[in-house]
Amino acid sequence: MNETFTKAMARNIFYGGSLFFILVFLGLTYHTEKVLPERDHRENITEQVVLGKKVWEENNCVGCHSLLGEGAYFAPELGNVYTRFGGSKEAIIAFIKYRPAEGIEGRRSMPQFNLSDEELEAVAEFLKWTSEINTSNWPPNIQG
Amino acid sequence: MKYESQKVARLYFIAALGLFVGQILFGLIMGLQYVIGDFLFPAIPFNVARMVHTNLLIVWLLFGFMGAAYFMIPEESETELWSPKLAIVLFWVFLVAGALTILGYLLVPYARLAEMTGNDILPTMGREFLEQPLITKIGIVIVALGFVFNVGMTVLRGRKTVISTILMIGLIGLAVMFLFSFYNPENLVRDKFYWWWVVHLWVEGVWELILGSLLAFVLIKVTGVDREVIEKWLYMIVAMALITGILGTGHHYFWIGAPEYWQWLGSVFSAMEPIPFFMMTLFAFNMVNKRRREHPNKAAVLWAMGTGVMAFLGAGVWGFLHTLAPINYYTHGTQLTAAHGHMAFYGAYAMVVMCIISYSMPLMRGRIANSNKAQVAEMWGFWLMTVSMVFITLFLTAAGVVQVWLQRYTETPMPFMLVQDKMAVFFWMREVAGVFFLGGLGVYIWSFFIGTDADAARDAAKVLAKANTKENA
Numbered sequence: 215m216n217e218t219f220t221k222a223m224a225r226n227i228f229y230g231g232s233l234f235f236i237l238v239f240l241g242l243t244y245h246t247e248k249v250l251p252e253r254d255h256r257e258n259i260t261e262q263v264v265l266g267k268k269v270w271e272e273n274n275c276v277g278c279h280s281l282l283g284e285g286a287y288f289a290p291e292l293g294n295v296y297t298r299f300g301g302s303k304e305a306i307i308a309f310i311k312y313r314p315a316e317g318i319e320g321r322r323s324m325p326q327f328n329l330s331d332e333e334l335e336a337v338a339e340f341l342k343w344t345s346e347i348n349t350s351n352w353p354p355n356i357q358g
Numbered sequence: 359m360k361y362e363s364q365k366v367a368r369l370y371f372i373a374a375l376g377l378f379v380g381q382i383l384f385g386l387i388m389g390l391q392y393v394i395g396d397f398l399f400p401a402i403p404f405n406v407a408r409m410v411h412t413n414l415l416i417v418w419l420l421f422g423f424m425g426a427a428y429f430m431i432p433e434e435s436e437t438e439l440w441s442p443k444l445a446i447v448l449f450w451v452f453l454v455a456g457a458l459t460i461l462g463y464l465l466v467p468y469a470r471l472a473e474m475t476g477n478d479i480l481p482t483m484g485r486e487f488l489e490q491p492l493i494t495k496i497g498i499v500i501v502a503l504g505f506v507f508n509v510g511m512t513v514l515r516g517r518k519t520v521i522s523t524i525l526m527i528g529l530i531g532l533a534v535m536f537l538f539s540f541y542n543p544e545n546l547v548r549d550k551f552y553w554w555w556v557v558h559l560w561v562e563g564v565w566e567l568i569l570g571s572l573l574a575f576v577l578i579k580v581t582g583v584d585r586e587v588i589e590k591w592l593y594m595i596v597a598m599a600l601i602t603g604i605l606g607t608g609h610h611y612f613w614i615g616a617p618e619y620w621q622w623l624g625s626v627f628s629a630m631e632p633i634p635f636f637m638m639t640l641f642a643f644n645m646v647n648k649r650r651r652e653h654p655n656k657a658a659v660l661w662a663m664g665t666g667v668m669a670f671l672g673a674g675v676w677g678f679l680h681t682l683a684p685i686n687y688y689t690h691g692t693q694l695t696a697a698h699g700h701m702a703f704y705g706a707y708a709m710v711v712m713c714i715i716s717y718s719m720p721l722m723r724g725r726i727a728n729s730n731k732a733q734v735a736e737m738w739g740f741w742l743m744t745v746s747m748v749f750i751t752l753f754l755t756a757a758g759v760v761q762v763w764l765q766r767y768t769e770t771p772m773p774f775m776l777v778q779d780k781m782a783v784f785f786w787m788r789e790v791a792g793v794f795f796l797g798g799l800g801v802y803i804w805s806f807f808i809g810t811d812a813d814a815a816r817d818a819a820k821v822l823a824k825a826n827t828k829e830n831a
Contacts, residue, residue, distance in 0.1 A: 277405025
């Protein structure tokens with residue numbers, strides 16, 4: 215870098231530029247918060263959905279699965295699993311409930327988490343709500 | 359090394375490298391589970407192995423950053439560390455808390471761990487990379503506060519340089535952004551939105567400030583280039599990092615329910631995120647070319663140039679590959695993300711920590727540089743690990759392309775598990791590359807035990823004598 219461009223100028227770009235974009239980011243965050251209710255359908259977040267999210271977290275489901283594309287890539291995407299399973303909470307519950315404790319020879323298998331009926335119902339309800347978030351049409355198809 | 363208290367860094371670096379070995383071992387376990395699905399099941403399910411793998415990475419990098427700060431800050435400030443004792447106490451607190459957390463992951467089912475550690479009081483667990491129990495998170499905050507206070511007091515009472523200022527902003531930013539890990543809204547969309555304030559604003563934000571200042575420090579020391587020049591570069595690099603990186607957060611807001619203008623903002627700004635990394639590469643090579651001294655520590659110079667290049671490739675190029683919204687629509691959450699994540703973390707953060715270790719560790723052992731033999735071994739470690747990581751990235755990229763094609767892009771998309779079987783050959787090759795990486799890490803660690811102080815002194819004297827004759831001629 216040449217001599218006409220001084221260290222003081224570089225410093226001002228750093229502080230000024232960073233501050234400017236922090237403020238823009240905060241402004242956009244404020245706006246996002248304002249319009250989000252139309253996209254996340256928060257009116258449908260029932261106590262069951264809240265419990266479902268907690269069960270999701272406390273069993274570290276995101277350690278294998280992705281949810282809206284975020285998480286691990288070892289097991290299928292679950293943001294749209296409700297739709298993939300034909301809009302059936304029962305199918306989701308049955309899948310989780312009947313996992314063999316010792317796994318499947320040579321294959322990946324979901325652990326048996328021994329969830330209560332209430333927890334199973336809640337997780338299914340949480341995944342149903344998640345599938346209804348407006349994700350700009352992601353994933354591209356039913357396979358997630 | 360000019361100040362006795364800089365030596366506390368040694369503890370931190372030793373712990374960092376020990377945890378690094380653990381991280382790689384668990385990486386190999388996971389890699390095998392990708393192809394032999396029931397490997398170690400149900401004793402260590404994949405999610406547990408992954409948690410250990412990623413959490414060890416975060417913790418060893420934090421140990422590395424803290425060690426780096428303890429080494430650099432007294433020298434930059436030209437004064438002893440405010441309290442070496444506090445640094446040692448916090449070291450043990452962090453190590454014990456970290457070890458207990460990892461043991462918790464391995465020995466107790468996660469749901470039980472959540473129950474035992476009071477996740478009901480404030481649910482924060484079970485989110486990617488932030489899986490730590492509440493008490494561990496509080497422990498991290500206490501350690502971070504004590505650490506920032508300790509180095510901050512040192513900076514305040516001594517010389518203030520651009521390097522120490524940028525490093526302090528980075529470290530304070532790291533501590534502040536971590537506080538968002540305590541915020542876990544019941545609404546998944548908002549949860550994800552603010553989760554990225556920890557994750558993205560760390561690795562594509564404040565951590566880049568830390569990375570830049572570590573690199574600048576080592577470059578000043580090994581090249582002898584004028585501080586004014588180096589500091590101007592540093593300002594421009596971190597300016598570009600934050601100018602592109604803050605709104606670049608938007609590239610995580612494409613498909614999680616946030617409004618659609620983020621697709622434009624995220625695409626445009628994150629497409630510019632490679633710029634600061636490219637500048638780092640230019641920076642490292644330029645400074646080494648303009649060097650005004652021959653430093654006997656060739657290995658440290660190699661790490662400095664290597665981290666520039668690999669950060670640019672991993673974070674810059676591999677990030678850019680899938681950051682534009684129309685492309686990310688198909689690649690989001692596939693093995694392409696994993697490919698990028700591996701090379702970016704290795705190239706930017708693992709390598710810069712090994713760079714500062716390479717420069718400072720011999721000094722803390724009373725040497726200018728290690729013996730030739732030790733440096734040759736260290737460079738073998740560098741090349742083995744780096745080339746292995748390039749192959750890990752290439753194989754994961756190939757796997758990702760297959761996945762995107764078969765599961766996302768084709769007219770007749772196939773189910774996830776079926777596609778995984780078709781990617782198996784690449785997962786096997788990745789695992790082999792991973793074994794080579796472990797070998798490289800072994801050679802690297804072995805290099806610390808090669809050569810005596812006398813060897814080191816003799817070899818360093820040779821380099822310095824040669825440089826002197828050149829100058830006189």
